[in-house]
Amino acid sequence: MPAAMSARPLDEWANTRTQTFDIAALKGSAIGIHATHYLDLHLNQYVTKEPLLIALGGFPFALQANITRELQALKAAEVTPIFVFDGLDAGKPYPDFSAQTENAKALQQAWDYYDQQQADQVVDAFSGAGSAHPESLYKFLQRILQSEGINFIVAPYAASAQLAYLEKDPHRFIDAVFGPAELFFFDVEKIITKMDTELRHFSWVTKSLCQEEFGRLSNEQFLDLGLLLGSPFLPTFPPFETPGYPGKRVNIREALGMFNSGGRNALTLCSQFEEDQRIHELDYADRFKRAFMTITHHVIMDVDGKVGPLDPENASSDLHELIGQRLPEELYFYISKGIMGSRVPNWLTSGELLLSLPLGAEDTPIYRRLLTEKLPPIRTQALCLLSNSLHRFYQTKVINVRAWYDDKTDKSIHLKDLPSVKDTISSWRIGGKQLPESVQKLQDNSPLLTFCLSALKEQSFVSKSFSPKDAAALTSKQEIVSNVTWRFLQLRGYVDTKHQLTSWGKALESALSSLNPSDNLEEPTFLAIELIRLGILNAKDWFPNISGGPMRGSDEEQQHNLLISRVACFGKIQHKPIGYSGPLSRQLLSFRSLVSTVRATLRDLIEVILATLLLSGEASRDREDWAELGLSLPFIDDNDCGLAIAVRTYLDDLPQEPEPTPQIVRDEVKAKGKEWFQHSHSFSENLDTAFHLWDAVYKATQTAAKEPMVDSKLWDDTNKWLSARR
Template identity: 40%
Template sequence: MPAPGPPRTVTPLSIGGSIRNFDAWSSNRLQTLPISVLKDAVVGIDAGNYLKKIIDGPGTKEPLVPALGGFPFSLRNKIEDDLSQWHQAGIKPLFVFSGIQFLRTDKASSTSEVAAKNRSVAWQLYDIGHATQAVEAFGDSGSLQPVEVYRFLRQILVENNVEFQVAPYAAWAQLVYLERHPKQFIDAIFGPAEVFFYDVDKVITGFSFARSSFSCLNKKAIMQDLGGLNHEQFIDACILSGFDFCPTLPILEKQNSSLFKTCLDFLKTCRSATGIVNQYSESPAIKDSGYLDKYRRARLAIKHQPILTDEGYIEPMSIDDAPGDMHEFMGNRLPEEVYFYLSRGVIGSSVLDMIVSGELHELPPLDAGENESYRVFLEGLQTVRAQSLALLSQPLQHWWNSRKISVIYWYDKPNPRVVTYKDLSAGLYESTSSWNVKESVFATALAAHPGNSLLGFAITGLTDKDLAAKTYTTKSNENLLKTTNEVVLNVFWRTLRLREFIDKDHLLTPWGKVLSTALGTLDHNDELEEACYLGIELLKAKMLRADPNTLNQYSGRDADRRYCSLISRVASLGKLRHNSIGYTGPLSRTLLTYNSIIRLMSKNLENLMQMVLTSLLMNGDADRNDRVDWKQIGLAIPFVEDINAGLGIAVKTYLDELTNTEDPTSYETRLKIQKEQLIPQMFVQSVDVMADVGKAFRLWDAIMSGIKAAPEGLIQDAPKFAEADAWLKARRPVS
């Protein structure tokens, strides 16, 4: 556990959650208590609510995250500091993450589209030099959703020996179960307002370590201020106000400051949400909205919210009177085994969300999604999505294989694309089932592999044809995959087979040789294996190339711009080391667009690997009994942390500054730009910007080595890479 930093308020003290206007209504009802009250207590924490407070909270929010992509630079330090402060106070945290998303509404889509428009305005301000207003506009535009940070938070929790679990659906319901259980697994809940849907006395809303206190909200105090309304009517008020699983009552959508109070006042006269909707049934806003059905589904979902019991079963909160048609408001139920892997953090919920809901809503990316190349790439991902769904459905009941998933794009909502995977389901698993490689086969070779990187070894190890031949293995029920390395490596090999880097005979394909050569060129101390793999995937997808439509954002002649565009895109795959503070420095909308493409590719590859892992486990290819490494297996899947465009921007800035001089290739010019604080002053909070630029160029060298190893005709843009490489050689930093 790291030593705590200076005491601070861990989060905004208001309760948070998705119930509109409840924060404002309840803020003057908060109670403050000394933190010593919680000594030796186990506090259950809603991970999503906690992350949202950090990401968006006053004093902790980093306004340029929407302009840069990735995660806030201070996020890790803030989380680790909070863990240290809790430890010092004698508090044991137990984080609970939300699982499958249910009751989809248009809220996420509409909110995201408004945010995208706000970011477009921010970019316009930036382009005309109104930096201060642009920063404010970016900060107000919203971007990062807590679910995007879940794996990163889990990694930090595992590193600090802090327990977590993933709820089958809503974390707030799981927390209530843990507190109300006869064994009382937790002593208190630090969570959102949704916890009050249930019979809970108090909810912790925030900590102020500087004052050695915490704030909480008392259910009794809330009920006393309802003017005689009962608990069921309180729930109605929350739903009518609008929350994650039900929109606001349409006639109240434009209300903000007094929305929750207005809902309470309505209920004092109409007594129920149904009565209110019926009274205003002829209102144009309500008449064709289907609101009553949405309300009823939300009401049922709250009452019968599924939770994971201490015995490992998935059961409704009110199991005694649960209806037989829960699938109507919760989606179809998956097998218990899938929920188990979800609960341990072995897999995420993205593919599960798709198959349960039958929908995938594609929301605009950070750059607002106006770039045509992004949309073309987005629609070209149907194959990898179908593979992920097929791998998940193959070991399930046959019904799941015939599901059709509607992909709804924000720019073409009336015309959803349909993903089908029925024809893939059986054959896809069979094509990977010859990978059951035991540690006795690969242990010696892995030990000799620089850095012991499993991802790098999975591809470079197969250059040894003797080892490749030994990897062709059938499943032995008496000798299943057991160790963490065995499970993870076989997942990587199976994935690389599906991605066509390895053929059916376990030999490298031409693209496999490109990837192997590139990875083999890296210095393992640079930790660039994931970036290099992702770069070759993008190259294979014809998405690692200069964008002719954005060359006006670079300096110099057309050739200079093309080369800088291509090189800075490769650099965008790497990581800019930065102090634990908000970013200050140049921005680039074109590289933010490319960051969105990188993220799209990495998330779909992450999903595919997780479903390969699920397929391996559910088909009984690994020993599933008494494992204690579930969390480690889940975190071994790459792409835990989203990268930002920072390193790409640093490389672009360095090359543009050279281009703007009279002699960009001279020793003196390069020395001046890198040594006389020109670039370091532009990236004042970076740890060592020029060292990172050098690392980016080593990543470029690795990818170039792969391109040079490709057979003629495999990589259409190979000559353009060669030209850019020759141009770059004379512009490298002075060593």
């Protein structure tokens, strides 16, 4: 496991004061691992960081192999890891739009180097421009843990508080904790900071040593200083940072001197700097009080599954003001098992929905339109459906929507004004025994989405697919996942209230049925059709003045190349488990961001459908396959733009040939793929995958030719052009 490279000053300082032991000392121990911190280390430590990942999007190519190797080494050392993930946000979110601006500037500089072909600068510039948020990799990591038979839980709120409970509880669920220095805030005495499974040693540091070296700070003084230095609970105290040098590391000794001059009291220090504009803008003193109380009264899930304060005897009476509104115990349980993520519940408990610009995404009119005009109906469905299954308090909530480009946006979602979503889909509760033999055969031989659509072509099945209100609860994983998917397809407009395929449902079914299941193109095809319906997957110039589009051939040929490359954006390049090295495209990365945002929104919706099926008692809760159940739903895998770049590069090279269509010419251009993409698997096979994806999406456009979002002539002309060049 990589050593901590976190930018947080307390972590950096603590990592220089560790003791190192042989990993054999942990034999027979259970180690609680802070999942967010663990992923952050892999994303940012120089040994495992993939510097061009931010310019490609998607998941790191080597991450799964690296994590699997570490987990197997721990197993061989007879160490039992237990991963704990962060859950809901505590209180209302505070968006850090200034940090977003700084990252965007750094990324702009990296792209400038790339466009100027300054190869020696490019890699370092992208590497220093930021990295993916660990939260975007939660399901990815949970899937690895599940396949390796390793337990994990999602904390109700902060993973650090949950880990502190697991270590301090009389049952002693874990013997040691591997995680960030913020664990000291929750009175964890020893923290493992590094665990190197190859060198077979680990390092740890104690809270008492840190307190001693800081001048014998008391527990409360240490918490004050720790918060001021910066953590997930509170940004760094601005006077600790050097003005004009954003990102410059805090000097711990200087910060400690300042803290001592304030009487070793954070609020006294804040009052000394109350004229500082940065303190005023952040409302820092108030945020400090909230952070201090949030840690003091943090909420955890106990051994019996009850959710409450870590220190119930001294809990604050207005805890909901700090943490947010309480959810039903049952929903916390489903979150803890990975049945659903925290995003939609966060919106409900905080009453805030923040629209942010992910790192790598361009702030363009089409991205703003996607988030503010095209996706709100899906988000509203998810919110409404979840609230339908909760207390009336949540059914009448008002959710305020704020966007990164206008922090004072006054848009809101009034849940009490919306009709029930739950009632519209409740007729889907079909047990496995109700499926005709022909439909059962389909289920056994087809991927999930393909099966659910193809089954509805069987009219004998459709007529019997309506379930009465007193229908038996669904029991098997297959039954539950199928009914969740039928409900999802209805909410997305592929199936109507009579359980018949709509025109888009027929188009989607024709596309998915044409696929070879071994190509794993079902989800990419589905997402491509979603973006056609949203009016985004076409050849329009969404990103003017952004580099990386097709450059050769006539305007018409470039338009064809652009559309084919955008379709390839929904797939993933097959690549060796090593960091990417090859051409980049800012334009295709921008389009990939649109795809990724839609995928995440659909994942939110389908998770809510599963959670509400369980909350309403329509599916059996007496089960042990919770993790597997949540991981069986689609839309976990994020897409990169590597496959799109491969397609664009190939199609852009052909016009340099006097005759671009003869087979020998195409083979010669494909042979260059080894030079362009050094670490990818077969270039020709990657192109074949992209073109199979194109075939399926094109088939859908033929079936839905009369739909307003389908430019049939463009798709037909492009397909004809491609057929001579593939």
